[in-house]
Amino acid sequence: MRQIDISQVAKLPTKYGTFNIQTFKEFGKEHLAIFTDDLSDNPIIRVHSECLTGDALGSRKCDCGEQLAFSQQLISKEGGMIIYHRQEGRNIGLLGKVNAYALQDEGLDTIEANHQLGFKADERTYEIVEYILDYFNIKKIQLLTNNPSKIESLKNVKITKRIPIQIDANPHNKGYLEVKKNQMGHLL
Numbered sequence: 001m002r003q004i005d006i007s008q009v010a011k012l013p014t015k016y017g018t019f020n021i022q023t024f025k026e027f028g029k030e031h032l033a034i035f036t037d038d039l040s041d042n043p044i045i046r047v048h049s050e051c052l053t054g055d056a057l058g059s060r061k062c063d064c065g066e067q068l069a070f071s072q073q074l075i076s077k078e079g080g081m082i083i084y085h086r087q088e089g090r091n092i093g094l095l096g097k098v099n100a101y102a103l104q105d106e107g108l109d110t111i112e113a114n115h116q117l118g119f120k121a122d123e124r125t126y127e128i129v130e131y132i133l134d135y136f137n138i139k140k141i142q143l144l145t146n147n148p149s150k151i152e153s154l155k156n157v158k159i160t161k162r163i164p165i166q167i168d169a170n171p172h173n174k175g176y177l178e179v180k181k182n183q184m185g186h187l188l
Contacts, residue, residue, distance in 0.1 A: 023168030
């Protein structure tokens with residue numbers, strides 16, 4: 001059994017409402033559960049993979065920041081949880097991601113760039129997500145995602161519904177979204 005360090009619960013007031021937050025630290029990565037007081041027996045869950053460039057810096061190369069904002073708005077109203085999954089750049093890290101961005105600037109798509117750097121198209125794993133859901137005794141969920149890999153990866157919970165996230169493309173992420181849809185099977 002791996003060692004997971006768990007923080008206390010604290011309040012997080014945001015522009016979308018007040019959430020509770022709790023950190024789960026494994027192997028030096030600190031994942032965050034952002035949740036409402038009213039976790040039903042079938043809550044809305046968003047597994048949001050860390051994206052510093054999109055979430056904090058407002059990058060238009062991806063749709064991550066917009067997906068996070070959409071999730072916070074919906075969960076603030078409906079109740080549920082966002083698991084902020086600290087696996088930057090599909091788990092290639094910030095250094096790898098910026099190098100992949102540079103290759104994309106030269107004309108490679110996101111998958112080609114990852115392969116050029118020696119990575120798979122998606123390096124993420126979801127064991128910590130299942131650990132967090134189990135910690136909160138969540139057995140069934142409504143999963144807020146467009147990614148079929150997330151649906152397939154969550155084996156210890158029953159997914160009663162998939163809630164899509166519809167984000168409009170922009171000139172900077174149109175090709176990225178097409179690759180996600182056409183090569184990675186995202187349900188866009």
